[in-house]
Amino acid sequence: MQLSSRLSRTLSWLVDAASEVPGADRLLAELGVHLVRDGLPLAGGALTLAVQHPLIARRTWLWRASSGEIIEALGFAPGGPMTPLGAAPSDDPSRRWLTSVAAGVVHEDQVGVRPGAPTLAWIGPRPFTPEEIEELRQAARFAAAPLTAVSARDTLKAALDAYLGRRSAARVLSAPLRRNVGETIQAALLFADLRGFTALSESRPPAEIISALDAWFDRIAGAVHAFSGEVLKFVGDGVLAIFPVSQGSPRGACNAALRATSAARAGMARLDKEREQQGLPSLPFGVALHLGAVFWGNIGAADRLDFTAIGPAVNLVSRLEGLCRPLEKTVLVSGVLAAQTDLPLIALGTHSLRGIAAPCAVFTLPEG
Template structure:
């Protein structure tokens, strides 16, 4: 068998692969062309993600398909019988692959290094095993580059959100770099947080904040939005307008708020059973344009959204307590949603030049 072209590709071009899935598929296809019988392969990388410590991609030789699998209990191919995030089809595929002979290499140094594994339709010969080991040695540099990019992306997404992280990675690190976008905005925060933080130990306060953020951020992401900021006990999120019509973004924001209220109701019930007070909150929704980009000092930047729409939604949330409502909606937002809303009159908001028509959602 001849591996020269595969090894040359690993040295010269593999580091530019757009992702782990494409690198795995390309290496697998090249090995098949080189004469090594493969049924499939797997590539596992350690990534500092808040929820997933390691990510594994599975490649199927017969059609070149690659899927990502989660929940592996052990490293590499030792857990090929685990459930895939792709449901029954993924489980059937894993069972098929796991039935074949396995060869796996830890690429680089240390037990937490990337692993590259292969499954054959028959046991690999000593010559084929040597060839696969040689491929693993040549894969050290491109996989290190891939892991570094994956680590950077995961860190930025964890702290900035997926859309904002992509913009930071794509743009220059300079002030005044950004764009004006239209979005449905959501601003929500807890009531009585200052009193709670002064009367409870820090660990209890942090636990309560994490529970609250889980129940507001989860629905935001589930309905296509993105959390831009955690501000003390507050959350600023956006649902960008796509395709010219704001209705989809506004309806998604309303559904996210409804889901968050349901989640908080369950949380409050659990807290009551533990003898803890509930966590009341207020939320405001608005539709408008904002500058989405870099601001800050010359050598310390923040990627965020600023503008009149951001100011209005935060001021509108401040009306929740005096009006006795959990959710308030601006007239601009109300005009674009298909939901049935209840008028609450026109109100002057602190620091906002024009009075704002205010609505709320029907209570169940």
């Protein structure tokens, strides 16, 4: 393969430095800038990567040469071969698009691409000349290694985000993989649990139980994430979530936890109506909220770690949730959290919690 002397700086950058670019969006933009500096007429470009994610099938970034602007688009449709963004149909008279695959090249009149292959697409202010097309193909071949590295990092991050949550995943990636590595943080804690789920699971087929669990987790986790919280654990039919305190004031985190709980309660009410129409039993649940300090980090065996939150505050919120059934309330709030919010709450008195030395002042949200 004869290398283009005009692209020497771009090809050197792709070999020596492109793999260290922090993300696919920056790789696209910086590659585009290098190609323009080397004399190629580009108006914009696109990069598409497959993503290992429960909701997102692929991510595409669009780069505009004139402004440097980058726009991201997400592909949610499952299955089917990937189609390179911007691939021009065969009867397109402009013939200005060239779409390249990391391990080869796809001409602009082709629409089928090996599933999962990273694709690069470039558009110019005019049709590319044969020489320019060959140079773009050459750049695509040299981009294969850095694209693979960036794609692998994105896949790892997406997997950790899905299993750990964004905040926890970021902490895992930035810290040593050793026990006792973490930090003590202040957070509003949410612990939620389905009631009577053991009896339900013994009387219903597994597929129905899994469907019910997924629907429950969708409502509670969706509400937590909508108000900037993070789900730390799914334990059986239970959920542990945190709303970290920021800027030293717990009020925002406490209000967010309360609003997320209200949203989850509304979502579950709608779900129960749907289940009733289908002849299925309702899914009663309990939620407890508390505010306290937790150790947020790695615990576990020497070679098998878990990233979670532990501490007396976690113990208290789980014990507090256990009072939901005897007090016949869906939501219980500790006095510590109640003192940090101006949202309306109803006092339920002081109660002893199993395994907790001091009695706890307990509040609940108004019904409706």
